[in-house]
Amino acid sequence: MEKGQIRVQTENIFPIIKKFLYSEHDIFLRELISNAVDASQKITTLSSIGEAKGELGELRIDVSIDKEAKTLTIEDRGVGMTAEEVDKYLNQVAFSGAEEFLQKYKDANIIGHFGLGFYSAFMVSDRVEVYTKSYQDAPATYWSCDGSPSFELGPTEKENRGTKIVLHINQDSEEFLEADNIRRILEKFCKFLPIAIFFEDKQINNTQPLWIKKPNELTDEDYKNFYKELYPFGEPPLFWIHLNVDYPFNLTGVLYFPKIKQSYEIQKDKIQLYSNQVFVTDEVKDIVPEFLMLLHGVIDSPDIPLNVSRSYLQGDPNVRKINGYITKKVSDKLEEIFKSDRKSFEEKWESIGLFVKYGMMTEDKFLEKAAKYFIMQDSVDSSKFYTLDEYKTETEATQKNKEGKTVILYTSDPISQDAYVKAATAKGYKVVRFETIVDNAFVNNMEMKWSDVQFTRVDADIVDNLIDKSENNESVLSEDEKTALTDLFKLEVPGLNVNVEIKGLSADAAPVVATRPEFMRRMKDMGAMGGGMASFYATMPDEVTLTVNGNHPIYQQLLKLEDKTAKEKQTRNLADLALLSQGLLKGAGLTDFINRSVELMENK
Ligand code: ADP
Numbered sequence: 001m002e003k004g005q006i007r008v009q010t011e012n013i014f015p016i017i018k019k020f021l022y023s024e025h026d027i028f029l030r031e032l033i034s035n036a037v038d039a040s041q042k043i044t045t046l047s048s049i050g051e052a053k054g055e056l057g058e059l060r061i062d063v064s065i066d067k068e069a070k071t072l073t074i075e076d077r078g079v080g081m082t083a084e085e086v087d088k089y090l091n092q093v094a095f096s097g098a099e100e101f102l103q104k105y106k107d108a109n110i111i112g113h114f115g116l117g118f119y120s121a122f123m124v125s126d127r128v129e130v131y132t133k134s135y136q137d138a139p140a141t142y143w144s145c146d147g148s149p150s151f152e153l154g155p156t157e158k159e160n161r162g163t164k165i166v167l168h169i170n171q172d173s174e175e176f177l178e179a180d181n182i183r184r185i186l187e188k189f190c191k192f193l194p195i196a197i198f199f200e201d202k203q204i205n206n207t208q209p210l211w212i213k214k215p216n217e218l219t220d221e222d223y224k225n226f227y228k229e230l231y232p233f234g235e236p237p238l239f240w241i242h243l244n245v246d247y248p249f250n251l252t253g254v255l256y257f258p259k260i261k262q263s264y265e266i267q268k269d270k271i272q273l274y275s276n277q278v279f280v281t282d283e284v285k286d287i288v289p290e291f292l293m294l295l296h297g298v299i300d301s302p303d304i305p306l307n308v309s310r311s312y313l314q315g316d317p318n319v320r321k322i323n324g325y326i327t328k329k330v331s332d333k334l335e336e337i338f339k340s341d342r343k344s345f346e347e348k349w350e351s352i353g354l355f356v357k358y359g360m361m362t363e364d365k366f367l368e369k370a371a372k373y374f375i376m377q378d379s380v381d382s383s384k385f386y387t388l389d390e391y392k393t394e395t396e397a398t399q400k401n402k403e404g405k406t407v408i409l410y411t412s413d414p415i416s417q418d419a420y421v422k423a424a425t426a427k428g429y430k431v432v433r434f435e436t437i438v439d440n441a442f443v444n445n446m447e448m449k450w451s452d453v454q455f456t457r458v459d460a461d462i463v464d465n466l467i468d469k470s471e472n473n474e475s476v477l478s479e480d481e482k483t484a485l486t487d488l489f490k491l492e493v494p495g496l497n498v499n500v501e502i503k504g505l506s507a508d509a510a511p512v513v514a515t516r517p518e519f520m521r522r523m524k525d526m527g528a529m530g531g532g533m534a535s536f537y538a539t540m541p542d543e544v545t546l547t548v549n550g551n552h553p554i555y556q557q558l559l560k561l562e563d564k565t566a567k568e569k570q571t572r573n574l575a576d577l578a579l580l581s582q583g584l585l586k587g588a589g590l591t592d593f594i595n596r597s598v599e600l601m602e603n604k
């Protein structure tokens with residue numbers, strides 16, 4: 001048996017490796033199994049070109065644990081290694097590679113996921129033994145190393161072609177002798193590896209995952225079943241995109257659009273990244289555009305660098321190209337569905353809309369394309385949807401303001417804003433729904449990007465003023481009466497600034513309408529979500545405008561009332577009704593209103 005020293009400059013490489021890899025010990029298994037897969041694929045290739053003679057046999061990888069002996073064993077039927085190869089690949093290449101790696105990334109902020117290949121075994125082992133027999137006509141070889149730079153190398157008995165690696169698990173790593181743990185790790189990293197992997201007599205992996213197959217050979221059922229395989233508890237997906245490029249980078253995968261209910265929690269990190277069917281990570285930030293993180297599925301690319309830090313990944317040209325490619329694919333798919341089956345696109349809009357809006361806000365390239373299939377749902381007829389162009393055309397005559405901008409009237413809550421929606425639709429306006437969690441930000445953002453559009457919430461002003469402030473103010477009241485009415489409505493409401501305006505609206509319009517100026521309301525909505533300037537607005541009192549319709553007949557009676565208390569009570573009730581419709585009447589104010597209403601009905 002030959003004894004020797006591993007030729008590395010750093011004497012104590014193993015403690016460094018252990019320290020570096022502290023956070024993700026699990027990956028040693030991924031690395032060793034990847035090597036076994038590589039060796040198995042190599043023998044297939046060599047055999048197919050006639051380089052390797054003899055029977056190929058069943059290619060499989062067996063993982064086993066022996067709790068008593070404290071060993072974990074990985075055995076393959078791959079190419080195997082000759083003694084020269086063991087010396088070259090395990091003593092020299094592998095170790096020099098590790099040293100180089102450590103030199104290079106000594107100070108770098110490395111976050112998991114990288115592998116040091118074969119030596120990852122020393123993170124969890126006191127000693128590593130290798131028994132290997134090459135497909136070439138050469139004696140079997142034994143190699144052993146205890147984690148110091150000294151090794152043993154010599155002949156051994158081994159009948160079958162392939163490599164058996166025995167890890168003597170160290171005291172700190174005894175978790176890797178637990179079957180449940182090993183199964184969990186194998187299921188995480190090896191679920192879709194191309195060579196069958198067995199643990200405790202059960203095959204762990206699906207060697208033919210859907211994304212490596214040709215799209216034209218797959219049915220909808222196949223895609224749905226694969227989704228179930230990935231997310232056993234998930235609801236069926238809405239639709240999917242099969243990714244398949246080989247130039248200028250290699251990328252395959254399937255991305256699914258999940259069903260999203262607006263009020264549900266949005267789950268990110270549902271996309272899994274693979275490299276040649278080896279699981280790498282489910283943190284695909286930087287590779288997938290932010291707005292598509294809500295998608296589910298699998299991306300497989302050998303071209304994404306795995307062994308480097310996050311900051312490097314962001315600058316990597318391949319990663320940027322992949323990002324652009326995925327954005328384009330998703331956009332093309334959406335356009336295709338919109339064009340070929342608009343009805344089904346509209347039905348799915350509740351879920352799709354969320355991606356589309358995120359994308360329009362965050363990616364200008366996407367915005368350009370999405371403007372074609374971005375749709376808005378009518379607030380009255382929920383089966384009616386408008387694209388931006390359709391909305392502009394249909395409201396051409398009614399909803400262009402003085403500046404020539406189309407005013408998109410929207411409701412964020414059709415139920416509580418019902419009175420405002422009715423008033424606006426009665427006037428022939430089209431009111432659309434913007435009621436999801438992203439809509440607030442979306443409206444602000446699009447106003448900056450679309451110069452010919454303005455968004456106004458339907459309760460932002462009285463209906464006559466929604467498109468433009470109307471000049472028509474002819475009121476039947478005298479100036480004195482107006483002043484008297486203004487004074488009556490100047491209410492003290494804690495935490496609320498009340499402005500009063502007397503307008504001459506039509507006699508059958510509401511006597512008082514409460515509106516919240518669009519700007520202030522948006523600021524407060526943003527403030528409620530937290531952050532920056534907005535949180536300053538959140539602390540400001542709310543602002544409301546009471547528009548009093550001087551032409552409403554009720555004021556002829558009211559102003560003539562002798563009883564001052566009765567007059568105030570009635571005024572207050574009218575104002576409270578308006579505040580109520582804005583959701584601004586709460587707590588003690590609401591209780592007072594109820595009591596007062598009862599008193600008024602009793603004619604007190
Ligand atoms: P890498 O896989 O990136 O080449 P590793 O450190 O994982 O680096 O492995 C070093 C080399 O050792 C491999 O390239 C391969 O030649 C050899 N090797 C490792 N494991 C096996 C195995 N199970 N069967 C055959 N050769 C192996």
Ligand code: MG
Nearest residue numbers: 034035117118
């Ligand atoms: Mg390797």
